[in-house]
Amino acid sequence: MVQESKKTIIAFFLICLGLTLFPFLIGGYWLRVATGIMMFATITLALNFIAGFAGYAAFGNVVFMGIGAYTTAILMVKAGIPWWIGIVAGGLLSSLYAVLLGLPILRLRGHYFAIATLGVNEATKQFTLIYRDLTEGGMGITLPLTSLSISAFNNLVYFIMFAILLACFLTSYVVSKNRVGYALRAIRANEDAAQMSGIRTTYYKVLAWALSAFFTGLVGGLYAYWFTFIEPANVFDIMIAVKAFVMMLLGGGGTVLGPVLGAAVLELISELVWGEFLRVHMLIFGAIIVLVILFLPSGMMELFRKRYSLSALLSNLKERSI
């Protein structure tokens, strides 16, 4: 399974070690930032299964984050179940949702699939708003506070987020190297041809979406536990999904490392912008999205390959304009 050079493997373990020691080296604010980066890295990697490998633009993927968050919150508040069972249940339920929905809507191609996922997200969000008995509607749910001290709690969330990210990363790696990955890439390249060659396209697409949903659901559950308050507008926010899309594009879709790098860079930038320009940070963030799409459509690695030349960036514009 593992075909990487020794150097890469050693580097991987060193980075993991570094990230494990991280909470003991730095404090409060930066630990939260790091946890946030890992959260987005996981969401982006999860999106990458369906959008990067299979080429299906699931713009409404944030729906699984909402389902994960609400499952965890409802189980914890109404049934008094421990948080970690809630998080796992959230992931599993998201997967189930993806399988049930995926069977009909993954037959749709191109923008119709994208719109269907947006519709699913919006319908699910409205559902949580309306059925207050279960979800408290627009008031949101407040989760029980932890008995841990603040720093211990932050460390705990950091390590769980790191574990989910690692699991998602390793799953991505395995998928990219085995037949599932090849099947998905074949689907992205030409779905009809893939089907002709005997690939069970529906099976692989649903599998990819279920994986995507599982990890997004886990993140949603942990998000609920971390922030101790969720509301529909927050966990079904389409902005999260689009942000993940931009991160994936920035890092390079269909790769394993790209989405993580994209998430790290964009989340750091957005954190810095947020700190500096409280009132207009979304404006600047929107402008960053526009610039990335205009000048770095195939990801930031291109920037290094083309050696920062301005003319290379401008040629990107010419290639795609009319």
Next chain:
Amino acid sequence: MIIQVLVNGIILGSLYAVVALGFSLVWGVMDVINIVHGTMIVMGAYIAFLLFQTINLDPFLSIPVAAFVLFFFGFYLQRYLVNFVVRAGVFISLILTFGMDQVVINLLLVIFTGDYRSVTTSYAGSNFEIGGVVIPYVRLAIFLISILLTVALYLYTTRTKIGNAIRATALNRDAARICGVNVPRIYGITMGISAALAGACGCMYATLQTFTPFDGGYLIGKAFVICVLGGLGTVMGAIVGGIALGVAETLGATLFDPRAQEIFGFIILVLVLIFRPKGIMGTK
């Protein structure tokens, strides 16, 4: 009772049709899903609000002003931004316009703040009655103007030289260029028309309900549903989809649960996508 519900649905649906007209035009002609469209409608609403506040201009009379301003906004947005990525595929342009949308929303937020705004005319509450069906004057005016705008767009795209060029470009960009159509300019004009319709729609939207800079997302959701319901890129499709959605929402709210009005549209969206992906009227 049921007739009242149907009339309400059709009137709401005619406004929905205008919400989707421009959006559908842009999508159909250049395969661009323009997320800014919802916020363009909100811009129209703010123009109506500004004119009403400063010179007490009736919101229906501010329609030409809003349409004029928004036309140029749309034209330049297309010429100097979206045109650069139209060949890269629909998702790239979708994300680009999403980023642009964030910029515009936050500019509106800086200028107008996030307070709820409304345009309340002196005749806002008055209505008349025909055979037991109550119709407010404002809604009747919206209905008539919506029909007028739809017919105007239909005539423009089928009877004029530029309209023909737009349709030719939609059919085949390269063939149109060979025949001497200035494609970048036609794309700009198409987006301009779409934006002008959004501006007109915004003025009417302002008379119906309060609004904030964040309403664009809600409106885009409606436009999506309508386009899918009616099929893409045709004037007829927008009307059929708009009225179908308006009636479905009001019927659903009356028959089942008033709180569930919003959910119906999206359930219908997903069902139509599954069973009739080319729209109710679409051909396979």
